[in-house]
Amino acid sequence: MVRVNKQRLGGWLPSKPELLRKWVTKFLSKPVADPSDYVPPIQELQNLVANTPSLQLTTQAMFTEAYIYDPDNPTGAPAVTSWPQFLGLLNNIMTTSPEFIVDNDGKAQGLVGFPINALLDWPMGTTSGYSTFSSDLFNRQFQKVLKYWGQFLTTEKSRYVLAHGEPDADPPSIAWLSKSAKEQMVAVACQPSQDSSACLNKKFEEIFQVPDPQDPYYLGFNSWDQFFIREFKPGLRPVGSASVVNACESAPLQYKSNVQLSDLFWLKGQPYSLENMLNFDPLATQFAGGLVYQAFLSALSYHRWHSPVDGVIVKAFVVNGSYYLENRYEGVYSSEPDPSAPNASQPFITSVATRAVIFIDACERGIGLMAFVAVGMAEVSSCEITVRVGDNVKRGDQLGMFHFGGSTHCLVFQPSVSLNFQVSVTDQPNLDATNVAVKSNLATLA
Secondary structure (H helix, E strand, C coil), X not given: CCCCCCCCHHHCCCCCHHHHHHHHHHHHCCCCCCHHHCCHHHHHHHHHHHCCHHHHHHHHHHHHHHHHHCCCCCCCCCCCCCHHHHHHHHHHHCCCCCCEEECCCCCEEEXXXXXXXXXXXXXXXXXXXXXXXXXXHHXXXXXXXXXXXXXXXXXXXXXXXXHCCECCCXXXXXXXXXXXXXHHHHHHHCCCCCCHHHHHCCCHHHHECCXXXXXXXXXXXXXXXXXXXXXXCCCCCCCCCCCEECCCCEEEEEEEEEXXXXXXXXXXXXXXXXXXXXXXXXXXXXXXXXXXXXXXXXXXXXXXXXXXXXXXXXXXXXXXXXXCCCCHHHCCCCCCCCCCHHHHCHHHHCCCECEEEEEEEECCCXXXXXXXXXXXXXXXXXXXXXXXXXXXXXXXXXXXXXXXXXXXXXEEECCCCCEEECCCCCCCCCCCCCCECCCCEEEEEC
C-alpha cells in the first residue's frame, strides 16, 4: 500500500506528521476523568453505544481496524486503540481550546484546530468508521457533544490560548495573540493583496477589529469564539462591481458544469449530487444540469459568509448532517491513503455534512435563483444563518458565519447561467490555490 505525503488542506491540523504525533502523545499523557464524571452529553453517547448493538460493534471495530492497518498508526501517532479510551480523551477536549503549534525554533507550524479529528484521524477512514459516522442516531448524539464544546468556546475560560502557550511542551505552542501567531494571521489575510509587502507591514490590529486595543493580553476578546469570528476593519474588503462577488475569504477548489440532480456522490470521483447537497428541497430541481463553484477556508482565515449577489432571500435553513464521515476511497483502504482524507473529501461532504443552505433570488435576471451552501467539517459544524426569508441583500451583506472554524462552501447556479470567472478555476480539485478576498469580483455574466 502506497503512502504519500499529502497536505492537510486549510491548515486545520499540522502538516508535519511528527508534530501531530507529538501532540497526540502529549494529549494521551494527561489524566482522564472516570466515566462516572463525564459531562452529560458524553455519558449519553456512551449509553447510546452500549445499548445499540450495531454501534457497539462498529465503534470498537474502527479503532481495531486502524491499529491492524498499522500498529504504529499511519500518522506516526500512538494509536487510540479503543472506544472507551477515546471517550475519556473526548471528555478532556470539552474544556480545552485549539492550540497554535510551533517547532522548537519558534516557527509557526500549524494548529490542532480539530483535536477530535486528530484522535479519529485514521479510525474514521476505516469501513467500521464509515458505518459509525453514517449513522444518524450516532450523529444526533454526537451533535450534542459538539454543542457542549462549542458552548465552552464562547466562555471566558476558553480564551486562555489567546494569551498563553506551552513553550516548554513537546510540541511547543504559543499564544494566538503572540507576535509570531499574529504575523501568520496577517500573512494569510494578505494573500489576496496586490501590494503584499505593504499589507505584510500592517499590524494585526490594523487588519482586524479588536474590542480593546489597550488590553495587552486578550485585546478585549472575551472568548475563543469571539476571537475566531473576528471581523475585518471597515473598508478593508470593499465590495466588487462584478455580477457575482466572493462569498467567503476562500481558495477556489473546483468548478463543475452540467451537475446532475442525483448522482453517486460516494464514489471515487466524488461527483456533486444536487438533491443531496440541497437536502431534497423542491427548489433543487431548478438546478439540474447547472453549475457548482466550490472553495475552501483555511484555519487562519476570516469565517463569515457574505451574499455573492444582490437579491432576496427565498429560503434559509441548516441541515443536520454527519460530522466525521469521509469518502471511503480516501481512507485507509485507498491505494494512496491520505491522513487528510476529510479535507480530500470536500466534494463528498457537500452531500453529507452539516451545512447551511440559503436560496437567493438574484436581481440580475441573467442569474435568477441561486444557492449558497456553507459546509461544516468535523467538529467545525456550527453554521449560524443571520438572514431571514424575505430579506433584501446586497452583494457583500453578511449571510452568516461558521463558529470556531469553517471548511468549505459552494455557489450553485441554474444551467441557463453562463459565467466568466475573474479568478483561476478548474474542473479538477486545486489544493494549491490561495485565498481570494471576500466580497471581491468573482464572476461576470458571459
